[in-house]
Amino acid sequence: MKIIHAADLHLKKFYKGRLPLEISNKLLEDTWRTFRDVANFSNEVDADIFLIAGDLFEREFFYLRDLRRFLNIIEDIKAKVFLVFGNHDYLSKDNLFLKVDLPENLYIFNSELDFYELKDLNTRIYGISYDSYKFKKDFSDVKLDKNFINIGLFHSDLKDERYMPLDEKFLREFNYVALGHIHKRAKVFNNAYYSGSLISLSFKDEGERGIIFLDDEKKTIEFKNFSRREFINLEIKIDKDMTFSEILKKVQGKISTENLYRITLKGVSHNKREIESFLRENLSAFYFEVINEITEERNLDFEIKDKYILDLLGTFSNSDIERDAREISKNYILEQYYGI
Template sequence: MKFIHLSDLHIGKSINGFPMLEEQRHAFNQIIGYMESNKADAVIIAGDVYDRAVPSVEAVKLFDWLLTQIALRNVPIMIISGNHDSPERLNFASRLLSRRDIFISGEFDGELRCVTLQDEYGDVRFWLMPFVKPALVSGFFPDRRIESYGDAAAAALETARLDSNIRNVLVSHQFYTPAGAVLIRSESEINPIGGLDAIDAGLLKEFDYAALGHLHRSQKAGSENIRYAGSPVKYSISEWMHQKSVLLVDMREKGEVITEALPLTPIRDMREIKGKLETLISAEIVSQADREDYLHVILTDEEELVDPMGKVRGVYPNVMSLDFENARTTVDLSSIRAGTEPIEALSAFDLFSEFFLDAQGSVMSNEQAGIIRELLEMEEMH
């Protein structure tokens, strides 16, 4: 049996105001192509279908299109919620959709849902575990102490009645960490509780394959058969060096699993370029790669530049962000402040003036300064 393992679609995501819908559609088209060329028997989406709990109209339409394309090819699809999804909304019509081989597990209801598919070696059981948090799980296990994400995952996983004679696949969207290995994180994953969500990957050892979601870089979590698929599109500048892909998992007899990363190419790549403004916008540099790419630009000029973003965008229309790296930025950030006095010694007006300068890149006009003075005086009177 061959199946395609995807995760972290984040449909509807925008990066610095650039919508990713066309990139997402482009990636999905390649995935459908891979599904056909490899004659995949199933598709797994391991969470973070949408970028937010209430997705945009365009995002819902794109997901509808993706599901329809897969279902029209009579390929079963298994979907779980991730930390970005609304469990209840993702669950919409899930019972009805299961009749068309679209299996959605958005909400944990006390036990893991099992979907069984067959091939020439017998049954493969897919255990669908929606994203779980301690507070969501503890209500189902009144006699058990469930305080951490690890406790929650352990309790949920124990509801899978595993028959070790047949093949078992887990689909889950949690932060599993293997002992003795470091996983690569990305800024776009959004870690709500600063690493406290980490779960021992040892909990997964009974499964023949764990199809994981959450980490945006494709990687294994300690063992060949415990894998994060990664996102199909680069979702933050920190991912610019990643090669995005989907996983093709070939399960043969019990114990024999072969995975292959199928590469995805974007319409526009995401890159970081660094150097002096004049160099970066010179014809020689511009001609070396696609100037329509999404760029993070780091300028190393020491002197003040007039409208650097305008100049860079004049050549590279899709600059996502601009930073400076020079003598001024490499010294302490507090040097942005005009004076050397400690912050406590500054008046509220001075502090605001500096904040304004930092945020706006220019000093306040006399009129603006007058308004701020008035507001501060009113504040003092209260």
């Protein structure tokens, strides 16, 4: 038996913040293309079961034409597809999936825990969908039939009471638990995993993204990377003696043109604002933001005009002690005399 475990596609996600519309649209299309890639992979490996663990789409922005596009992909998948809805796509009466005919290979769980039995695989798939943004159920009385392979499909935050937390005893009853909601993939127990979001959705989602692939014949559970591009937080240290061209070369050398970058500039320079402007005008990337945390070195000759004060500070030698004393004196004068 072979199983695909995916979650948190967030189809038609609205990207808040600084991202321009052109970039947002490309990211939205990335999700569709990646899901198609996963569907093709499922067929290539002859998967039996395809699990989607919630937050398939964003309710506010997902329309009938989007549903038809999704169902067209589902129809091409040879495996049986199982879907639960989470907090972003919960199964209320106005959910679009309740208004159309679904492909025969797609099964949707309702808002009460239930199972679907695959007799030829001696397997039961258990699942439950949210019916509102916040959702909680008690599964303490649930008993599984150990004569079957039992698989759980849940959208859950194990530590947040708002999003159907599940206790360890319940989870360990299953042969495998496919979890959604947390965007970073993680192993919870030997039998329970978060697959993470299908693609990176923000600068909080660093690292590769994709699915979990289970091959019961080989006894393997492995992550499969389907990333098209990544959100990367990049810190660049600026030396005060670096030229603008050297800074650009340093930053550009760390950038792949397909990824999105949040670049934090650190270090000391006389040209804090000029460096940022130069990078914005000359850096080549799919998308980047600049956070300028450069410390602007005070130029003594520029900031202090009084000849007598300059002469006084010039009397300090270059020994470590006197150099420190000169810096303390300079800063005191700037603060007290110039209000800087």
